[in-house]
Amino acid sequence: MTETALNSLQSSEAKLLLGTYDRYPLLFTRGEGVHLIDENGRRYLDLLSGIGVNALGYAHPAIEQAIAEQSRKLIHISNLYYHPGQAALALKLTEATGMDRAFFCNSGTEANEAALKLARASARFRREEGAHLGTKFLALENSFHGRTMGSVAATWKDKYREPFDPVMPGVEFVRFNDVDDLRAKFSTEVCAILIEAIQGEGGINPLSHEFLQTARDLTRSTGALLIADEIQSGMGRTGKWCAYQHYGIQPDVTTLAKPLAGGIPLGALLSTEEAAQAIHAGMHGTTFGGGPLACAVALAVFETIERGHLLDHVTAIGTYFREKLTQLAKTHSSITDVRGLGLMLAIELDSADLTKTVLAEMMKRHILINRTSETVLRFLPPYILEKEHVDQGVSALDEVLTEQLAHTAATPLPGGKKIGH
Numbered sequence: 001m002t003e004t005a006l007n008s009l010q011s012s013e014a015k016l017l018l019g020t021y022d023r024y025p026l027l028f029t030r031g032e033g034v035h036l037i038d039e040n041g042r043r044y045l046d047l048l049s050g051i052g053v054n055a056l057g058y059a060h061p062a063i064e065q066a067i068a069e070q071s072r073k074l075i076h077i078s079n080l081y082y083h084p085g086q087a088a089l090a091l092k093l094t095e096a097t098g099m100d101r102a103f104f105c106n107s108g109t110e111a112n113e114a115a116l117k118l119a120r121a122s123a124r125f126r127r128e129e130g131a132h133l134g135t136k137f138l139a140l141e142n143s144f145h146g147r148t149m150g151s152v153a154a155t156w157k158d159k160y161r162e163p164f165d166p167v168m169p170g171v172e173f174v175r176f177n178d179v180d181d182l183r184a185k186f187s188t189e190v191c192a193i194l195i196e197a198i199q200g201e202g203g204i205n206p207l208s209h210e211f212l213q214t215a216r217d218l219t220r221s222t223g224a225l226l227i228a229d230e231i232q233s234g235m236g237r238t239g240k241w242c243a244y245q246h247y248g249i250q251p252d253v254t255t256l257a258k259p260l261a262g263g264i265p266l267g268a269l270l271s272t273e274e275a276a277q278a279i280h281a282g283m284h285g286t287t288f289g290g291g292p293l294a295c296a297v298a299l300a301v302f303e304t305i306e307r308g309h310l311l312d313h314v315t316a317i318g319t320y321f322r323e324k325l326t327q328l329a330k331t332h333s334s335i336t337d338v339r340g341l342g343l344m345l346a347i348e349l350d351s352a353d354l355t356k357t358v359l360a361e362m363m364k365r366h367i368l369i370n371r372t373s374e375t376v377l378r379f380l381p382p383y384i385l386e387k388e389h390v391d392q393g394v395s396a397l398d399e400v401l402t403e404q405l406a407h408t409a410a411t412p413l414p415g416g417k418k419i420g421h
């Protein structure tokens with residue numbers, strides 16, 4: 001076999017990298033709009049956008065220009081000195097989300113780590129004022145909040161936590177959308193409830209209005225914080241800046257990352273004035289967070305979304321996409337559910353094996369999607385998606401599901417019988 005660039009990379013990585021990733025055998029060298037292009041020049045329709053990061057797609061001129069201009073001026077100075085980017089970005093983000101203050105870091109998990117620390121500091125601040133508020137966190141079953149010791153402690157699946165035990169103690173999990181369970185587990189021992197208005201890795205599961213409202217009411221009754229993790233659902237992915245805005249419920253703290261700086265690492269914690277009172281200089285920080293380059297690119301991303309009316313576009317194209325998936329579900333009984341809002345969508349299939357096969361078959365047709373929670377196919381495409389891309393994706397799904405049905409029907413059961421009609 002001749003050694004290809006991909007083979008050679010695979011064997012180098014296998015020797016040189018920590019074995020954290022089980023990559024697909026694809027080698028990409030560039031991207032354009034909603035397409036990734038591989039080493040042989042083949043174009044892939046990307047309906048996943050770097051797991052919800054590349055909101056403006058690939059090689060967007062606004063990002064290119066912001067990187068070029070800012071890199072000529074200043075890339076990094078540390079948080080010892082001022083640069084113009086943080087306040088400008090904080091103003092945009094706080095106005096968009098109904099918050100007052102921002103803290104910038106480098107990733108989603110770091111933003112959540114800051115939120116957990118803020119909740120502990122806020123509870124302590126209140127205790128010093130005479131309130132009784134403990135140090136426990138409530139998180140939800142099927143949650144995903146990241147991989148660092150605090151965020152992973154609030155992440156539901158054992159496989160992410162157990163190899164690293166003991167992770168941060170004091171997290172209790174509440175059954176998803178179970179208001180009674182939430183009420184039973186909440187007390188003055190709790191310093192924060194951590195939610196995703198629409199769970200991402202958990203399988204695109206929207207919270208009920210009643211559950212979110214109850215979480216808001218309970219936390220307000222004691223002074224605990226309601227933390228909305230908008231790392232996957234935020235920055236316009238659902239057609240609003242944050243998914244909680246669909247509910248008309250304002251949390252105390254929200255966290256953003258993924259698309260915030262269009263692919264340059266940047267995370268943010270946004271909080272109310274009241275919650276922010278617990279933090280003073282020296283309590284928390286980061287070397288890289290909120291650097292001049294990341295802030296300049298994030299401003300360019302924000303302004304592009306605003307000027308291009310991309311939130312409206314996400315709503316319109318997301319509705320179209322969802323309708324197409326709903327129609328598809330009518331002709332394929334293997335689709336058991338269609339879920340999501342805007343461009344945060346999923347279909348659930350009736351078996352994990354079928355879900356894996358569909359993903360692989362879509363890849364053979366040069367369309368990238370993702371499987372999460374065993375039986376869920378997730379779509380997190382760039383916001384610049386157009387109807388023709390939706391049509392291409394959905395008709396490929398139709399073809400694959402039809403082929404799989406025919407394949408199942410032709411597979412003899414033990415005893416020589418065939419299934420299907």
Ligand SMILES: Cc1ncc(COP(=O)(O)O)c(C=O)c1O
Nearest residue numbers: 107108109144145146200231232
């Ligand atoms: C809701 C949510 N929170 C936190 C994270 C962690 O973000 P990061 O991978 O940037 O640390 C993710 C990543 O998928 C996420 O979806």
